Amino acid sequence: MDTRIVLLEAALKVLEDEGEALFSTRRVCAIAGVSAPTLYHHYGSADGLLSAAIAEAFAQFLESKRSAAQSSDPITALREGWDDYVRFAAARPRLYAAMMGRVLGGGDIPAATQAWALLIERVGAIAAQGRLAPPPAEAADLLWASANAASLLFVTARVRETPEPAPATLERIREGAMRAVLNAEPKGLAP
Numbered sequence: 001m002d003t004r005i006v007l008l009e010a011a012l013k014v015l016e017d018e019g020e021a022l023f024s025t026r027r028v029c030a031i032a033g034v035s036a037p038t039l040y041h042h043y044g045s046a047d048g049l050l051s052a053a054i055a056e057a058f059a060q061f062l063e064s065k066r067s068a069a070q071s072s073d074p075i076t077a078l079r080e081g082w083d084d085y086v087r088f089a090a091a092r093p094r095l096y097a098a099m100m101g102r103v104l105g106g107g108d109i110p111a112a113t114q115a116w117a118l119l120i121e122r123v124g125a126i127a128a129q130g131r132l133a134p135p136p137a138e139a140a141d142l143l144w145a146s147a148n149a150a151s152l153l154f155v156t157a158r159v160r161e162t163p164e165p166a167p168a169t170l171e172r173i174r175e176g177a178m179r180a181v182l183n184a185e186p187k188g189l190a191p
Contacts, residue, residue: 003042006033008056010028011049011050012053014028015095016092016094018094019098020098023098025039025046058110058111064084064088074125075131075182078123078143082143082146082147082177083174089151093154096151116140116144123139124136126139131183133182142180143181150170150174153170
């Protein structure tokens with residue numbers, strides 16, 4: 001296997017197991033079975049490797065979101081995408097936290113921008129059916145915020161009494177957001 005890919009996979013493993021705060025090139029090199037000069041040859045610096053790993057995590061996240069929404073109904077597809085978003089964070093909470101940290105830090109991550117565009121596309125399909133209550137940008141913000149709020153329950157699990165949120169809690173968050181953005185009946189469409 002390509003050394004660059006081996007290093008990237010090792011970096012993702014360290015992020016998933018340890019989180020960004022404990023990210024160590026020494027640990028990455030041990031997992032990859034390479035020396036530090038090899039890492040620096042391929043990625044230039046620890047931050048270069050970390051940036052590449054987070055970009056790869058976002059690419060995996062985006063691919064998962066694209067695959068998750070199987071329904072031709074845009075409302076069902078939106079729910080499927082929301083659920084997939086939260087599942088990703090639940091399965092990889094430390095990696096998710098590192099990804100969001102990079103976004104909050106102003107990182108330019110094309111796959112993150114594409115994930116947002118995918119949400120806008122799904123919201124637009126609902127608007128085209130006359131089922132969207134607020135303007136599309138507001139609806140997208142509400143849905144994005146609700147998915148991130150639900151995801152943070154997994155990131156912060158160790159500080160709460162229950163290690164994982166109840167499925168009913170996640171459903172209430174999702175459905176609360178869906179009720180906030182959907183009209184009960186299509187509006188503005190000619191018969």
